[in-house]
Amino acid sequence: MADITIIENAADERIAEWLEQELARALAATDGPVTITVPGGSTPFPIIAKLLEADLDWSRLVVWPGDDRIVPEDHEASNTGKLRAMFEPAGAEVVTLTIMEQVPHFDLAWLGMGADGHIASLFPNTDPKLDEPRSIVRLTPDPLPPEAPFDRISLTLPAILDSDTIAFVIRGEDKRAVFDEAAGGKSDLPVARLLAGATQPVICFT
Numbered sequence: 165m166a167d168i169t170i171i172e173n174a175a176d177e178r179i180a181e182w183l184e185q186e187l188a189r190a191l192a193a194t195d196g197p198v199t200i201t202v203p204g205g206s207t208p209f210p211i212i213a214k215l216l217e218a219d220l221d222w223s224r225l226v227v228w229p230g231d232d233r234i235v236p237e238d239h240e241a242s243n244t245g246k247l248r249a250m251f252e253p254a255g256a257e258v259v260t261l262t263i264m265e266q267v268p269h270f271d272l273a274w275l276g277m278g279a280d281g282h283i284a285s286l287f288p289n290t291d292p293k294l295d296e297p298r299s300i301v302r303l304t305p306d307p308l309p310p311e312a313p314f315d316r317i318s319l320t321l322p323a324i325l326d327s328d329t330i331a332f333v334i335r336g337e338d339k340r341a342v343f344d345e346a347a348g349g350k351s352d353l354p355v356a357r358l359l360a361g362a363t364q365p366v367i368c369f370t
């Protein structure tokens with residue numbers, strides 16, 4: 165079972181500071197690129213806005229959306245479009261998630277979670293597996309989430325787990341209960357399957 169550290173009631177500034185430290189450490193450890201995957205939805209963007217105030221060598225950061233909705237990048241539901249609009253002016257690269265991409269090892273895998281226990285776009289109905297041979301898959305959530313009722317593209321569990329550290333931001337009591345059950349091995353939701361396969365440190369900001 166994963167080694168999970170929970171940081172309670174973390175404000176966006178606190179999470180951005182932690183991300184800055186992680187990125188600074190990774191950048192200092194190499195002359196090459198530092199590669200992270202980040203979530204979409206709504207939770208991460210105010211945190212990313214704070215993070216981008218940091219004085220880092222953004223030109224060496226490669227950002228992979230962990231998932232996206234199958235919509236044009238200028239659609240309001242596009243995770244990639246929002247990430248590109250934020251990270252690219254700072255000098256970072258934002259990858260377009262397609263099933264043709266070769267997914268690298270991530271210095272950091274940052275995840276959100278839905279109240280249904282989905283992570284990235286690995287929804288419960290899609291039965292994500294730890295031994296999935298593909299790194300990126302296209303999926304249809306069922307039921308379609310009303311806030312973003314679109315087909316999806318997503319990193320798979322093995323692709324997310326190929327990372328040095330996993331960080332979650334889980335806001336709200338309903339999500340927290342789902343996360344705690346998963347962390348305790350008491351559910352079989354996608355988040356529980358990921359945690360069951362995690363051998364790296366996991367930090368969860370609530």
Ligand SMILES: O=C1O[C@H](COP(=O)(O)O)[C@@H](O)[C@H](O)[C@H]1O
Nearest residue numbers: 203204205206207276277278284
């Ligand atoms: O649809 C999605 O939802 C999850 C959770 O989003 P949140 O706004 O409730 O935190 C997100 O992690 C995922 O990337 C996104 O596509």
